[in-house]
Amino acid sequence: MYRSQKLSLRYYTAAVALFGVMIVFGLLSALYYLYPAMLYNVFDFHMSKIMHIDTLVIWLLMGFLGAVYWYLPKELGIEVEGMWLAELMFWIFCVAVAIVALVFVFVQYGSANEFSMWFINQGRKYVEAPRWAAIGIVVVMAVFAYNVIATCIKARKMTGIMWVLVLDLIPLLAVYLDAFPAVTNMSVDLYWWWWLVHMWVESTWEVLIGCVMALVLMDVMGTSRRIVETWLYIEVMLVLGAGILGLGHHYFWIGTPQYWLGIGGFFSALEPLPLLGMVVHAIYDAGTHRMKTTNQPAFFWITAEAFGNFIGAGIWGFMMTLPQINLFSHGTQWTVSHGHFAFYGAYVCGIIAVLYVAKQQTSGVDMLAGRAWKWGFGLLNFGMVGMVMGLLLAGMAQAFYGRAIGGSTLMAFTSASENAWFVSGMWARLFFGFVFAAGYVVLVYDLLTAPKRVPVTRARLEPA
Amino acid sequence: MTASALLETAALLGLFVLAGGGYGSLYSAGRLWSRPALIRAGGICWALTFVLALTIAIHTPLDPGWKLLILASAVVYAVIPPLTWRYLERLHDEQEPHQ
Ligand code: HEM
Ligand code: HEM
Ligand SMILES: [Fe+2]
Numbered sequence: 117m118y119r120s121q122k123l124s125l126r127y128y129t130a131a132v133a134l135f136g137v138m139i140v141f142g143l144l145s146a147l148y149y150l151y152p153a154m155l156y157n158v159f160d161f162h163m164s165k166i167m168h169i170d171t172l173v174i175w176l177l178m179g180f181l182g183a184v185y186w187y188l189p190k191e192l193g194i195e196v197e198g199m200w201l202a203e204l205m206f207w208i209f210c211v212a213v214a215i216v217a218l219v220f221v222f223v224q225y226g227s228a229n230e231f232s233m234w235f236i237n238q239g240r241k242y243v244e245a246p247r248w249a250a251i252g253i254v255v256v257m258a259v260f261a262y263n264v265i266a267t268c269i270k271a272r273k274m275t276g277i278m279w280v281l282v283l284d285l286i287p288l289l290a291v292y293l294d295a296f297p298a299v300t301n302m303s304v305d306l307y308w309w310w311w312l313v314h315m316w317v318e319s320t321w322e323v324l325i326g327c328v329m330a331l332v333l334m335d336v337m338g339t340s341r342r343i344v345e346t347w348l349y350i351e352v353m354l355v356l357g358a359g360i361l362g363l364g365h366h367y368f369w370i371g372t373p374q375y376w377l378g379i380g381g382f383f384s385a386l387e388p389l390p391l392l393g394m395v396v397h398a399i400y401d402a403g404t405h406r407m408k409t410t411n412q413p414a415f416f417w418i419t420a421e422a423f424g425n426f427i428g429a430g431i432w433g434f435m436m437t438l439p440q441i442n443l444f445s446h447g448t449q450w451t452v453s454h455g456h457f458a459f460y461g462a463y464v465c466g467i468i469a470v471l472y473v474a475k476q477q478t479s480g481v482d483m484l485a486g487r488a489w490k491w492g493f494g495l496l497n498f499g500m501v502g503m504v505m506g507l508l509l510a511g512m513a514q515a516f517y518g519r520a521i522g523g524s525t526l527m528a529f530t531s532a533s534e535n536a537w538f539v540s541g542m543w544a545r546l547f548f549g550f551v552f553a554a555g556y557v558v559l560v561y562d563l564l565t566a567p568k569r570v571p572v573t574r575a576r577l578e579p580a
Numbered sequence: 581m582t583a584s585a586l587l588e589t590a591a592l593l594g595l596f597v598l599a600g601g602g603y604g605s606l607y608s609a610g611r612l613w614s615r616p617a618l619i620r621a622g623g624i625c626w627a628l629t630f631v632l633a634l635t636i637a638i639h640t641p642l643d644p645g646w647k648l649l650i651l652a653s654a655v656v657y658a659v660i661p662p663l664t665w666r667y668l669e670r671l672h673d674e675q676e677p678h679q
Contacts, residue, residue, distance in 0.1 A: 520583035
């Protein structure tokens with residue numbers, strides 16, 4: 117095993133641990149909707165939600181870093197350049213995350229001044245980490261980019277996937293700089309902040325997960341390089357073609373010019389189309405290479421990724437991306453439903469697939485199968501689908517009663533929050549959140565236990 | 581937009597993409613296992629996609645521009661799966677002629 121693959125395993129461990137922290141704070145956040153006075157002035161909803169969504173971003177980033185450190189030496193045939201720096205960065209990253217988490221839990225907030233921005237909270241949703249830590253993240257990502265590029269140069273080799281990856285890292289890092297400015301005009305501030313959030317999840321991260329999935333497909337299903345690379349180019353062009361200007365669907369109501377209504381609606385309405393192509397591709401690959409897979413869980417999780425991306429981002433996004441609908445659905449639990457489904461389908465499923473790739477190689481079995489992973493797979497998927505259905509119900513109730521009928525007044529908001537549909541949606545979300553959490557426990561258990569040795573020939577013939 | 585039109589329109593938009601996805605999946609599965617019945621079921625799913633687009637065009641208060649876009653994308657949905665499939669097959673044949 118390469119040294120960078122050992123680092124990768126460390127990143128995976130940290131990622132899975134933070135995934136757990138994220139779930140704990142997700143469940144806690146969900147409880148406030150049912151017991152609003154809970155922990156009042158001790159640990160309020162907003163802090164719990166910050167912990168939930170910031171750990172989300174961090175653990176997914178760690179998963180991506182792990183996946184790239186895993187495949188980089190395999191892809192280029194040499195050890196990664198600058199490993200000592202990469203290893204140092206891992207520890208800095210972990211310590212920084214721990215300190216920020218402690219500050220969020222115990223200090224929580226400060227006065228509206230520079231000191232708070234530097235040491236407590238920068239205040240931008242999803243990337244609230246204080247400035248010193250945000251600079252740390254930039255340094256970690258820059259070292260990561262250096263590792264990738266320097267290794268390519270040293271190996272005197274560039275594969276198609278590596279080109280896409282390297283070119284993607286530049287905008288990925290560049291838009292993160294949007295976490296920094298302290299603009300006091302709310303519209304201008306949000307305008308740039310969306311570059312970060314939207315360009316990550318609907319452009320640069322889609323490309324990154326596309327690269328990772330391409331590597332996994334070659335590894336797990338034996339798909340040929342030519343196929344995954346040609347497909348990756350097409351996918352990247354289509355995703356970026358629709359995704360970049362799809363940004364406009366966040367510029368409907370924040371004080372940006374009216375032309376964004378047309379641009380945002382038009383381009384984001386095209387976003388499901390490449391996702392449909394990915395579903396077709398997944399089925400094609402699954403069928404053509406089905407008999408060759410020696411890693412059942414990874415295979416199922418990649419397939420889930422293709423469908424989850426299409427449904428969570430494509431269907432759930434399309435439902436509310438036209439301005440005439442978004443006028444009512446904006447910022448309700450409907451959005452939260454889409455946010456959960458899309459993040460889960462597009463990214464969480466993909467990262468779980470690479471975890472199983474690593475598990476197979478570290479345990480050295482020819483065939484990864486068994487029963488526990490199926491329980492994890494089932495509970496996580498069932499829990500997520502249940503949660504997003506509950507949230508959709510609640511969000512539609514908010515849009516219907518609070519916005520369309522009630523006219524978006526504070527009174528209408530309050531009474532919609534007491535509406536029976538809304539409340540039952542919140543209970544459903546909590547219930548299925550626990551199902552999801554159970555799935556996480558099984559997943560961790562399965563990842564940590566040594567796999568049974570299944571004879572390859574028999575398992576290959578087994579229908580699953 | 582009235583309150584009930586809001587929910588109806590959103591549901592139609594969601595079902596529209598869902599039917600498109602159903603068509604893509606059924607079509608691909610049919611090609612994979614050479615099952616004409618599945619491909620035909622896929623065809624029915626696409627017909628449903630188109631009917632949903634028409635329903636959106638006739639029945640909902642969306643602006644005409646959006647209706648046109650949805651009708652046009654119903655047509656694009658029709659071609660994506662066969663086009664993607666043929667393309668993947670061609671790549672695959674070039675790569676692994678023995679199969
Ligand atoms: C993997 C891809 C995607 C992810 C991870 C994702 C995630 C999210 C998240 C987390 C939000 C909430 C942002 C916030 O207010 O904090 C959001 C909002 C939104 N997304 Fe997506 N999304 C994805 C793709 C799409 C696609 C393809 C579409 C359109 C077809 C779409 C349409 C929207 C719209 C319209 C909003 C704004 C909702 C509102 O006004 O409240 N998303 N997305
Ligand atoms: C036990 C499981 C989970 C529970 C109970 C849960 C609960 C919650 C709650 C209560 C919120 C706050 C929503 C609001 O502001 O009204 C939230 C936000 C969010 N969660 Fe989760 N969550 C869970 C798992 C996940 C997972 C697995 C993901 C990612 C795949 C995720 C991604 C998000 C995102 C992106 C937001 C921000 C959405 C927005 O503000 O529009 N959560 N979650
Ligand atoms: Fe977006």
